[in-house]
Amino acid sequence: MEKKLYFSNSKGDKLCGILTDPSGDKAKPVIILCHGFSSSKDSNTCKSLAKKFREKNISTFRFDFYAHGESEGNFADLTVSEAVDDTMRAIEFMKTLNYKRIGLFGSSFGGLSSYMVASKSKDLFLLIQKAPVASYKEFPTYNDSVLVSKWKKTGYRTIEDKKLKYAFYEDSIKNNAYEVVEDIKIPTLIIHGNQDRDVPVTQSINITKFIENCALEIVVGADHRFTKKKDFERMLNSILSFVTAHLHQRSF
Numbered sequence: 001m002e003k004k005l006y007f008s009n010s011k012g013d014k015l016c017g018i019l020t021d022p023s024g025d026k027a028k029p030v031i032i033l034c035h036g037f038s039s040s041k042d043s044n045t046c047k048s049l050a051k052k053f054r055e056k057n058i059s060t061f062r063f064d065f066y067a068h069g070e071s072e073g074n075f076a077d078l079t080v081s082e083a084v085d086d087t088m089r090a091i092e093f094m095k096t097l098n099y100k101r102i103g104l105f106g107s108s109f110g111g112l113s114s115y116m117v118a119s120k121s122k123d124l125f126l127l128i129q130k131a132p133v134a135s136y137k138e139f140p141t142y143n144d145s146v147l148v149s150k151w152k153k154t155g156y157r158t159i160e161d162k163k164l165k166y167a168f169y170e171d172s173i174k175n176n177a178y179e180v181v182e183d184i185k186i187p188t189l190i191i192h193g194n195q196d197r198d199v200p201v202t203q204s205i206n207i208t209k210f211i212e213n214c215a216l217e218i219v220v221g222a223d224h225r226f227t228k229k230k231d232f233e234r235m236l237n238s239i240l241s242f243v244t245a246h247l248h249q250r251s252f
Contacts, residue, residue, distance in 0.1 A: 007093040009066060010085050016070035017041060017063030017090065019097075022054045029125065029247065031103040032090050033062035034083075034110030038160045040069030045107055045130065045225075048232075052240050058247075059099070063090050065110070076156065076163045079171035080136075083113035091123050101125050103243060106132055108199060108224070115177035115207075118184045126246050127188040128239050131196055131224050134181075134203040136172040181210045188214040189242040191235055193222025215242070 002020045009015055018041055021030070031053060033046045040046075041062040050060040066082045067073030073082075087104070094102050103126045106114025111132020118127045136142055151157040152166050188211050192204040201218060208216045217238055222231035 005061075005093075007063075007089060009082070009089050013066055013072040015063055015066065015072070015086060015089070017061050017093075018050070019059070019061050020050045020054050021059040023057045023059070026098045027100060028057065028059060029101040029103055029243070030059040030061055030094055030099045031105055031128075031243065032087070032094065033060055034087055034104070034106040034114055035062070035065065035068070036108035036110055038068070038162060039107075040064050042069065043107075044232075045235075048236055049105065049239065052236050053243070056240065056244060058243065061090065061094055065113075076165050077167075078164065079168050080109075080112055080116070080175040081171050083110065084116045084175070087113050087117045088121065091117070091121060095123065103128065105130070105239070109133055111199075112136075112172075112175060112177055115181055115184070116175055118186065118188075119177075119180035120183065124186055126186050126243065127184065128242060129188070129190040129204070130226075130235060130239070131192050131199050132177075132190065132204065133199050134177040134207045136169075137176060138200065138203065142169070142173075177207060178210065181207055182212075184211050185213065187242075187246050189217070189239065190214065191217045191219065191238055193219045193224065193226060193231065195221055196224040198224040 006014050035043050041064045046062040053060050064071035065086050067075040067078050104114050104124050105128040107130045111129045156163045190204045192201045194201050208214045226232040226235045
């Protein structure tokens with residue numbers, strides 16, 4: 001069963017998601033899928049994961065962040081904190097639908113929000129990360145004083161043909177996964193390509209030092225989006241294997 005559902009963030013903006021529940025059994029896990037920056041719930045990764053999980057009778061809820069896809073909002077007002085709030089509200093929404101065991105998947109930008117959420121939520125039984133951002137502070141653009149100064153002066157910066165307010169920069173500096181991931185106690189999988197030119201694989205290598213129960217899989221030759229078919233399939237299958245291996249893991 002696949003159904004389009006709507007829920008609200010803390011500001012009252014309407015967010016859109018797709019619930020795929022092949023069994024109808026609320027006692028079985030549901031995995032919340034968080035997409036990347038300027039992507040959507042209908043990304044190739046989210047839809048492919050939903051399909052893979054459906055074949056194993058595992059439910060998924062893939063939703064659009066604020067100002068993405070079919071969700072409300074002004075993209076210029078996007079922040080990491082907003083994505084964190086959206087994800088927390090998605091978890092609460094699943095709980096209102098009587099799902100008891102909730103997993104979380106994050107990709108890139110959605111990976112950073114997932115780190116932040118997993119560090120404080122008590123409702124998750126596992127975390128999966130695909131090429132996740134750990135800290136924007138390590139990005140070259142964030143250390144380019146000329147670019148940052150211009151961003152602050154104009155109030156906006158254009159990224160992928162979309163304007164972002166300077167507030168995104170200020171907020172993203174505050175949301176640093178390295179500072180909170182020690183609080184993540186649930187089983188965690190990070191999968192990252194060593195040819196990622198968008199989010200350095202070193203971020204995932206370094207962050208594993210701070211997560212107690214973490215497995216890191218580095219895919220040699222894979223880029224940020226796992227563009228090669230064999231890399232993409234390996235990523236999907238590794239995630240599916242990780243989840244199925246922890247289906248009987250007790251929630252913390």
